[in-house]
Amino acid sequence: MDQMDILRALEHMPLFRGLPPGQKKILAVSAKEKNFPAGKMIILDSQEAKSLYVIVWGKVKIFKSSAEGKEQTIFIFGPGEPFCLTALTDEVSPASAMALDDTKIIYFPAGILEKVVREEPSILFNLLSLFSRRLKEVLTLVESISLKELPQRLATFLARSAILQKDGYVVELSFSHRELSKIMGTTPESLSRVFKKFAAQNILDVEGKIIIIRDYDALMRIASE
Amino acid sequence: MDQMDILRALEHMPLFRGLPPGQKKILAVSAKEKNFPAGKMIILDSQEAKSLYVIVWGKVKIFKSSAEGKEQTIFIFGPGEPFCLTALTDEVSPASAMALDDTKIIYFPAGILEKVVREEPSILFNLLSLFSRRLKEVLTLVESISLKELPQRLATFLARSAILQKDGYVVELSFSHRELSKIMGTTPESLSRVFKKFAAQNILDVEGKIIIIRDYDALMRIASE
Structure with a gap:
């Protein structure tokens, strides 16, 4: 990417909304x-x-892992x-x-x-909003792993991710x-068991990464149990 | 508390460090x-x-709870x-x-x-640091509840909370x-079992809220298992 491409990418990033062109240029150069x-x-x-990262394309997982290879996806x-x-306030990454x-x-x-931010504090509000949203998401994750059982967690995730299509709700993983x-903080085997149980109850069908929700109401009931 | 007391309390709050007296006054009045x-x-x-709260004295627990009364302390x-x-960016509380x-x-x-912050953005950095630290703490909590077993979690907590006194390490709850x-995301019964196990292994003694650590090295070993 040349500088123009990076500048164009910055235009589309909510984090930098409201930043004057001059400041965007400083960022693009660095x-x-x-x-x-x-x-x-x-x-x-x-x-x-010590850097702030922004995804141009692709997908990134933020996670915590244990010495034994157990893993919990966070975002x-x-x-x-x-x-x-x-990175703005801390020298080491927390995940x-x-x-x-x-x-x-x-x-x-x-x-x-930090230099750009000091000259143009408006994006600090964007950063605060972002931190606030992330904190909220992690609190929801804590709630999920600490207070909910796996079927309830999976139902919540599916109900949130489902998109209404012509023939009903579908989740495309x-x-x-x-x-x-x-993401669910469990093993593939346990997850598979819950999917099979939901399928046996006619709540959904799993076709690889496509999950067809047959009974959205039942899913919502399990999610809010 | 009259306004002078509030002003004096503000002086001692790291969040408002660097805020000019005039802005502190506006806050104290409101x-x-x-x-x-x-x-x-x-x-x-x-x-x-829709308010930011600061503790003058006492202790506040931030937590998530389920409909069945299960609870996970966060801070x-x-x-x-x-x-x-x-509250600065969101209308509802996440916990x-x-x-x-x-x-x-x-x-x-x-x-x-928000008005004070717009006129004096320096405290936005304090806020960002605070958000950053809180986010990090919640990520450590996620790691703990998702990837560690209770004995390891309790050992980590005790090792972190222990203070070296004349006769050795002590935790005063x-x-x-x-x-x-x-806080450990468990039941009082399970917690009590782990304390008894640790006591039987001569790792610690429990005297109400005072926990005397007999074998700090063993505690550290369990914590880092």
């Missing part, structure tokens, strides 16, 4: 880009991370979405980031970003079932 | 105070909350610490808040705070064991 193939680590938990981000927000698809990111050194099990 | 006895709800999850805050940060001790809080309407079980 931006670096990098490509990550699917499965490649971008940031390691507790390692130094999945797509194009235009920033991550490693904490890991991995490319889920082939992904292009651009990143800005925290120092440059943009990642594997293995990945979904990490 | 501040309202309220007392909550121990056990009283301050904010309800998903309910309107416990003390004097000088603000909560309901999301509940309850007084753990007899507590006095002062609160500022989000509108006034500032809340009940029942409250601790909610």
Whole structure:
């Protein structure tokens, strides 16, 4: 990407909404880009991370993992979405980031970003909103893993992700079932059992990454149990 | 508290560090105070909350709860610490808040705070740091409840809370064991079993809210398992 491309990409990023052209230019000049193939680590938990990252294309998973390889997905981000927000105030990353698809990111050194922000504090409000939303999402995640059983968690996730199509509600997963099990904080085997149970109850049908919701009301009832 | 008292309280709050006296005065004039006895709800999850709260004295628990009464503590805050940060960008609270001790809080309407912030953006950096720290803490909580077993979680908590005293490491709980079980995301019964197991292994002794650590190394080993 040349500078013009990066400038154009910045135009589409909500984080930089309201930033005057001059400041956007400073960011574009300092931006670096990098490509990550699917499965490649971008940031390691507790390692130094002094840049703000924004996804140009692809998909990035933010997660925590244990020494034994257990994993809990925290966010999945797509194009235009920033991550490693904490780089502005913290030297190390509070989680890991991995490319889920082939992904292009651009990143800005925290120092440059801080300079831009000091001269044009309006985007601090964008950043605050973003932090606020992320905090809220993580609190919902805590609620889900700590207070809900797996069928309820899965039903909530499906009810939220379902899109009304011609023949009814459908969820099109943009990642594997293995990945979904990490989002649910469970094993692929346990997830599969719940899917089978839901299928046996005529609540849904699973066709690979396409999940056809047969009984949306039942799903909502389980979600709000 | 009269205005002078509130002004003096503001001086001691890290959130307002760097705010010019004039802006502090505007905040002090708009501040309202309220007392909550121990056990009283301050904010309800998903309910309107358009003020930023700061604790003058006492202790406040931020938590999520389920319809069946299960509860997960997210933060416990003390004097000088603000909560309901999301009021600046959001109309509803993402969690509940309850007084753990007899507590006095002062609160500022989000509108006034936003006005002060627009005129003096320096405290936005304080707010960003705060958001960043809170986000990090919740990610650590997610890691703990999702990836660690209870003995490991409790050992981590105790190792972090332990203070070196004349005769060795001691944890002085500032809340009940029942409250601790909610922080650990478990039941009082399960928590009690782990304490008994640790005691049988000569790792610690429990004397009410005082926990005497007999074998700090063993505790650290369990924590990092």
